Amino acid sequence: MTRNTPTAAPPAAARFAAAPTAPRRRPAPGQYAVWAVIAVLTLAPLVPLAITSFLSKPYYLPGGVFSTDAYRQLFADAAFRRAAWNTVVFAMTATALAVLLGAAFAVLITRTNLPGRRQLGHALPAPLLIPPLGLIVGWESLYGPAGYLTQLWSKNLHLPAWNLTSLPGMSVLGAVVTLPIAYLTCKAVLDSADGTLEDAVRACGGGTLRVLTTATVPMLRTALLDSGLLIFTLCLEVLGIPLFLGRPANIRFIASYLYDTWSSSSLPDPPVVSAGAILLLVVASALLVVRGRLLRHSARYTAGTRATPPARPLDLGRWRIPAAVGMAGFVGLTCVIPLLGLVVMSSVTDLTTLVAPWHLWTAANWDQIWTDPTLHRSITDSLTVAAVGSAATVALVALATVIAHHSGFRLRRTLPALLVYPRATPGIVFGVGFFWLFLIVDWPGALLRNSLWGELLALSVRNMTLAYIILAPALARISPELAKAAAASGASWWTNTRRITLPLLRPALLSALVLMFVTLVSDYDPVVFLTKPGTELLGTTMLQTWSKGLPGPVAAMALVQVLLVALALAAGLGWTLRKRGRHA
Incomplete structure (x- = not known):
């Protein structure tokens, strides 16, 4: 089951979406760019998913016409019911x-x-x-x-x-x-x-x-x-x-x-999968x-x-x-x-x-992880996705959160909903949506469709809500008087964000970074339709290995996941304790 960490904003998030506490200023071009990136990443995968669910054939096959056959087939299937x-x-x-x-x-x-x-x-x-x-x-x-x-x-x-x-x-x-x-x-x-x-x-x-x-x-x-x-x-x-x-x-x-x-x-x-994803x-x-x-x-x-x-x-x-x-x-x-x-x-x-377990002791399951190229690659790929994806996602969400709650940007009220919606959407829906998006949009879809970066994108977009629900409450505790003082001294919104707001958010940024890393190491739902030979991740490889009847290597890979999560949590906790010790 997907890390069943929270998928939607808590009730208090509605208060965070209120009018900005900082003085209104002329929106910077970068604010429009951040809003556009968030909007495209959140909504773009859902559009081709809806389109393909109403086609009589898969998108890449000729002769497809508008049809509701996929939905009729879905509801007529006793197995689906x-x-x-x-x-x-x-x-x-x-x-x-x-x-x-x-x-x-x-x-x-x-x-x-x-x-x-x-x-x-x-x-x-x-x-x-x-x-x-x-x-x-x-x-x-x-x-x-x-x-x-x-x-x-x-x-x-x-x-x-x-x-x-x-x-x-x-x-x-x-x-x-x-x-x-x-x-x-x-x-x-x-x-x-x-x-x-x-x-x-x-x-x-x-x-x-x-x-x-x-x-x-x-x-x-x-x-x-x-x-x-x-x-x-x-x-x-x-x-x-x-x-x-x-x-x-x-x-x-x-x-x-x-x-x-x-x-x-x-x-x-088959279009029936797109239809089922739309229903979900x-x-x-x-x-x-x-x-x-x-x-x-x-x-x-x-x-x-x-x-x-x-x-x-x-x-x-x-x-x-x-x-x-x-x-x-x-x-x-x-x-x-x-x-x-x-x-x-x-x-x-x-x-x-x-038979007593100590009589059946073996290192073969662990050896297979390091000798089987697919299993070994799934670990290194998951580490790459978790490290790069968590850093990039937290950076983008941090900027979007500050724009949503500490700026006069005219579209700021839409950002909280855009940031919350991905996690409220089933992961398997995002997976099918990104598959069709990469297929329909030739560039950069062709590049992302057959690479690890497409899976990184799908996982990061799906889980960026987690970074937001950590950063938004932390940002709400920062006094707006700081932004007013910076504006009075002539500082731009970006200068205030870079020199004052983001430094004050460092503890929350670290928490969001650790949570994103832990989630990206463990999550797998959004990429089950995107994984290809050479781009395997831990979660999808465990599913495939289990289906082959090899529980031992699956257990070993699961322990690798647990160890990676434990190391990330320990690193975050150690940094926090060191900071507290310095301020004590």
């Missing part, structure tokens, strides 16, 4: 589980006397930082039908086992991957909310349950709605879970249906609009802000220790143990309960 139903069931189940658990964990961490809540609070967002394919492979190696713990549970202990390859099983994994979104959203609300309402209920004799039902949970209405719609949208586009877990049980989702149709069709690049785009866009309309009046559910937590945390009584053990067990079963399973799986010939 079944895939759509599976997707909806999966999305609803995963969303319900993720929102309920995420909200419950947020309340326990921020509002109770739970032992070890600080450490547990740091551990709960882990699925956002673990590469999604690595987490899926780890789960499959332990909890799949032939997984180590599944076999130990059912054959050795003779107890009824779970079925990870069923819709409920995949929904549980989907909930684990997206739970951090609900947890972080609810935690942010509780951290900033006034605790006097809860204290007032306790002063009137209300117990813990009364405080939760009458004060705490009502404050989370907006957060629950926001995170729920966001998670549901993310679940509609999931690709890794059905490809890794759904295939053995012949369970397909919309994204995997389109992927299989594209890769197995006798007619290259329409549904995701409609959900984004609904989310925006429902959150317009979110302020009615807030209870003010506070600088300190409530005087007394809610007392869990005899449930303190069981709640802490349960939460720690959840983190261990969903993240820690699957990562350990990934380590073992990458170093054995076969992971089975019949």
Whole structure:
């Protein structure tokens, strides 16, 4: 599943799009250029996608005419209808589980006397930082039908086992991957909310349950709605879970249906795939609009802000220790143990309960990574894409964010929506769109279509929202008086941006750079239709290697992803700690 990091702007982003705080000036030519680049990168892939979905033949074949046959074929296909139903069931189940658990964990961490809540609070967002394919492979190696713990549970202990390859099983994994979104959203609300309402209920004799039902949970209405719609949208586009877990049980989702149709069709690049991608785009866009309309009046559910937590945390009584053990067990079963399973799986010939793992120890899986040109190239290509793409994307988004919120540019109000929309669009939709864009636009499409740079472009555009949602709040905290003072001394907008605004944004720029690097190393949805021999990335190579029945090398590549992510996070954290030490 795609790193199921947040795909749309938080409710506060609407405030960032308000009138500029800096004095109005004559727009610089560079502002028009930045706006044009953002607009073209965001919207250009969607235009050829819509066009090709209404052609009777692929664009490059002669004789194609306007037709709705692709849509009729899509709706007439029983396999697509079944895939759509599976997707909806999966999305609803995963969303319900993720929102309920995420909200419950947020309340326990921020509002109770739970032992070890600080450490547990740091551990709960882990699925956002673990590469999604690595987490899926780890789960499959332990909890799949032939997984180590599944076999130990059912054959050795003779107890009824779970079925990870069923819709409920995949929904549980989907909930684990997206739970951090609900947890972080609810935690942010509780951290900033006034605790006097809860204290007032306790002063009137209300117990813990009364405080939760009458004060705490009502404050989370907006957060629950926001995170729920966001998670549901993310679940509609999931690709890794059905490809890794759904295939053995012949369970397909919309994204995997389109992927299989594209890769197995006798007619290259069938229009039905474009039609399916457009349907996904329409549904995701409609959900984004609904989310925006429902959150317009979110302020009615807030209870003010506070600088300190409530005087007394809610007392869990005899449930303190069981709640802490349960939460720690959840983190261990969903993240820690699957990562350990990934380590073992990458170093054995076969992971089975019949033979102890140390008797099957081998270095062949790791040797294959360095000796197989495709596997080795996928690592170096992913590093290149992540390093170059993160730097270029953050630089462009930083300029666009400053233009959107600290300038008098006449089109500034459109930039936040343009920056948010790519991540709200399913990755597989962007992949098909960029494929047709590179094919239709001869230059530079011909150059990008068969090179690594086309994949870099698709991944960077798809994920530039992540840089924006970090930079926009940081920019909002910079006083407009600095821009006014610079303007009064005769400084141009660009001089003010280069000499004052961007230097003040350095911590946020570093955070955005690290997040973009981590995401570009792990993401794969936008490039599954763009990858060609010689331009393989880690994610797409793992999909192809898994389909060949080689779980060992896939586990090794997944660990490489995890190590790259860990190194990037450690480098960012080390830089931050050094900065704090200098200012201490």
